[in-house]
Amino acid sequence: MEIVNTDKAPAAIGPYVQGRKVGNMIFTSGQICLLPDGSLLEGTVEEQTAQVMKNLSEVLKAAGSSLQSVIKTTVFIKDMNDFTKVNGVYAEYFGDHKPARSCVEVARLPKDVLVEIECIALAE
Numbered sequence: 001m002e003i004v005n006t007d008k009a010p011a012a013i014g015p016y017v018q019g020r021k022v023g024n025m026i027f028t029s030g031q032i033c034l035l036p037d038g039s040l041l042e043g044t045v046e047e048q049t050a051q052v053m054k055n056l057s058e059v060l061k062a063a064g065s066s067l068q069s070v071i072k073t074t075v076f077i078k079d080m081n082d083f084t085k086v087n088g089v090y091a092e093y094f095g096d097h098k099p100a101r102s103c104v105e106v107a108r109l110p111k112d113v114l115v116e117i118e119c120i121a122l123a124e
Contacts, residue, residue: 006062009055010034030118031055049089075103
């Protein structure tokens, strides 16, 4: 089991790592709209989702994978009314690839962001 770490995505803000690689499986921690330097991107739910997807992509890249090898995602959103907006950005990053997914509304997310996404992928 190895730790996945990259400076092209924000460092963990708690007692966890960006991801873990176990054999050919990659498990990412939830990503929020922090920039790689750790500063918070404040903006619309679409802007936040785009940054989350960039962060996920960089963590996967560091693990020898990509968004095209994602098997499953879990999306946490602050307001289910943003479901369509989040889906629009999410679809831009995945294109024709459609991983299995769960999406849940939550009362609160770290740093009071609007969206957090985690994933499971295969190494390429």
